[in-house]
Amino acid sequence: LAAAGAAARGATAYVTLEPCAHRGGRGPACTDSLIAAGIPRVVIGEVDPDPRTAGQGIARLRAAGIQAEIGVCADEAAELHAGFRLRLKEGRPLVTLKLATSLDGRIALSNGESRWITGPAARARTHLIRAESDAVLVGSATARADDPELTCRLPGLSGHSPIRVILAGRVEPLLPLRLVRTARDVPTWIVTAETPAAHVREWLEKAGVRLLPAAADARGRPEAKAALMALGAAGITRLMVEGGGAVAAALLSAGLVDRIAWFRAPLALGADARPGLGPLGLTALDAATRFRRLSLEQLGDDVLETLIRAP
Secondary structure (H helix, E strand, O other), X not given: OOOOHHHHOOOEEEEEEOOOOOOEOOEOOHHHHHHHHOXXXXXXXXXXXXXXXXXXXXXXXXXXXOEEEEOOOHHHHHHHOHHHHHHHHHOOOEEEEEEEEOOOOEEEOOOOOOOOOOOHHHHHHHHHHHHOOOEEEEEHHHHHHHOOXXXXXXXXXXXXXXXXXXXXXXXXXXXXXXXXXXXXXXXXXXXXXXXXXXXXXXXXXXXXXXXXXXXXXOOOOEOHHXXXXXXXXXXXXXXXXXXOHHHHHHHHHOOOOOEEXXXXXOOOOOOOOEEOOOOOOOOOHHHOOOEEEEEEEEEOOEXXXXXXXXX
């Protein structure tokens, strides 16, 4: 609206979510901005579930004489806002677990070699999922072993890299990592159950890293639900989890994986290779989290299977 200026007067605004009726940290309520801009018609995907708005935005628009149409592309809008709704309902983000494995569910050889199990098309799709996420999370073991960038490097989308999150029991071993060294360029957060020493905290703050405290599990690592709640409180609505096997197993065991993006390469690595999932400790099949397939897509020689947790 600010960019359009006077050209917005008399135009139609199309929005996926009901314009908010409350003032946020970024400026005035969206309804007030639309009214001030002289917009006569607003087409809305779905009503805002946030109780601070929840229909009040629509009512305010109509009271100002603006035509408000609701429910256009409602299913598509609901998909866009799935993480937002879950954060409002449960306080945590929507979790998509990304796995890139061999046919037998392995992510690396026994010696640690893993580049590249999947091909260029699958890797490009991984970058797109990053761009569609608020944050991408890895465990500290994966962060130390791979020293990844976790950015979106697709042409035209480099500015859409997510917040990088490390789940860590201990913070000091993370200091040399690229994720930490580049935190001024792309935000990096560390969720930890540890209270770091003062000099470590000071070093991280100077590097631009944000620390989020979370309750510890029995091993002194951040407890899975507590970590997600900390991220939800920090505003994260869609979280992509990229590794490793222990983090994936902890989230699955706690019933906190909502979707899976499973990339499979047409090769087998054998039982001596490293598994994509750590131990789940199941003693009955009924205790396993079940998923249903949303889609199956060919990406070069690889396959992407997208699954959603079954009700």
